[in-house]
Amino acid sequence: MRNGRDMTMVPLPATIIGRKELSADTTLYRLTLESSEKDRFDFNPGQFVQLSVPSGGEVPLSLAGPPLLHYSFELCVRRVGHVTDMLHHLLPPNRVGVRGPFGNGFPLSEWTGRNILLIAGGLGIAPLRSLLYALLMRRGEFGEITLMYGAREPSAILFKEELAELSGRRDMHLFLTVDFATEQSPGGLACNTGLLPTLLRGVNFSTTGTVAAVCGPPALYRCLLEELQGFGITAEHIYLSLERRMKCGVGLCCHCAVGDLFCCSDGPVFRYSQLKGISGAI
Numbered sequence: 001m002r003n004g005r006d007m008t009m010v011p012l013p014a015t016i017i018g019r020k021e022l023s024a025d026t027t028l029y030r031l032t033l034e035s036s037e038k039d040r041f042d043f044n045p046g047q048f049v050q051l052s053v054p055s056g057g058e059v060p061l062s063l064a065g066p067p068l069l070h071y072s073f074e075l076c077v078r079r080v081g082h083v084t085d086m087l088h089h090l091l092p093p094n095r096v097g098v099r100g101p102f103g104n105g106f107p108l109s110e111w112t113g114r115n116i117l118l119i120a121g122g123l124g125i126a127p128l129r130s131l132l133y134a135l136l137m138r139r140g141e142f143g144e145i146t147l148m149y150g151a152r153e154p155s156a157i158l159f160k161e162e163l164a165e166l167s168g169r170r171d172m173h174l175f176l177t178v179d180f181a182t183e184q185s186p187g188g189l190a191c192n193t194g195l196l197p198t199l200l201r202g203v204n205f206s207t208t209g210t211v212a213a214v215c216g217p218p219a220l221y222r223c224l225l226e227e228l229q230g231f232g233i234t235a236e237h238i239y240l241s242l243e244r245r246m247k248c249g250v251g252l253c254c255h256c257a258v259g260d261l262f263c264c265s266d267g268p269v270f271r272y273s274q275l276k277g278i279s280g281a282i
């Protein structure tokens with residue numbers, strides 16, 4: 001509490017300083033806080049902010065860019081409804097409100113020396129992009145790094161230019177797949193056709209001492225989690241990010257309860273072993 005008010009509940013003014021259309025319905029925004037908080041804004045990949053659009057409302061959004069991005073941060077937003085549609089109409093230097101960062105994020109320091117497998121389905125690439133760049137910034141601390149990313153169709157693949165650059169790196173592996181192929185090589189990228197579980201079964205990756213971070217829609221979790229355990233990756237070492245409708249973002253309002261856990265403050269990143277016994281968690 002500062003000045004008698006809980007500052008976690010007070011949005012700070014932020015300015016949109018950049019935006020890039022990534023697909024027909026998804027845009028990458030770069031924002032900077034206007035206040036003195038700007039140089040203190042730091043986060044762990046997997047954390048989220050509550051972004052408010054003036055006269056619109058507030059929505060939780062994952063931090064999608066690398067940490068320490070010169071006093072700015074990135075959000076990758078799909079236009080699905082009221083608030084995200086209003087945001088879509090804002091251009092630099094429009095202003096919004098930001099609370100956070102909230103939630104726990106991925107525990108990178110516990111992963112030292114391990115092989116890392118990242119699996120992103122659709123918009124799940126947003127938090128995993130942040131995680132990937134954080135891992136690459138500390139590249140020497142980890143074993144093999146593999147990113148598997150699946151999208152509905154070639155036009156829905158986000159961050160095509162960055163993926164092209166990543167595919168040329170020798171210190172990580174990148175595998176892409178689309179459910180439906182409408183073009184041979186989307187944006188010049190080598191791409192498989194089929195669902196992520198098929199990709200997982202069809203490519204080589206290290207399964208010894210491996211940590212998996214999975215982010216995507218619930219249907220992806222339902223088909224991938226058992227499969228990953230079949231490769232010998234235990235539920236303790238599988239991390240996933242949950243999405244729930246949330247209000248306060250700090251564990252006060254109980255809107256995002258998952259059993260005894262709150263998605264906003266205990267998560268949104270959970271070990272699969274934490275969720276396995278909770279009915280309706282996934």
Ligand SMILES: Cc1cc2nc3c(=O)[nH]c(=O)nc-3n(C[C@H](O)[C@H](O)[C@H](O)COP(=O)(O)OP(=O)(O)OC[C@H]3O[C@@H](n4cnc5c(N)ncnc54)[C@H](O)[C@@H]3O)c2cc1C
Nearest residue numbers: 059060061062076077078080081082083084126243244245
């Ligand atoms: C921790 C967390 C991180 C998220 N990160 C991102 C992100 O990086 N990028 C992004 O685009 N979206 C993200 N979301 C989802 C985003 O918060 C919702 O899309 C947004 O709240 C929709 O608000 P709206 O007013 O535009 O839509 P509404 O008009 O409220 O709803 C439109 C449709 O979206 C569905 N919806 C609304 N809220 C959610 C939700 N929380 N989860 C799933 N479906 C929802 C509704 O059921 C409805 O079908 C995240 C959600 C959480 C909880």
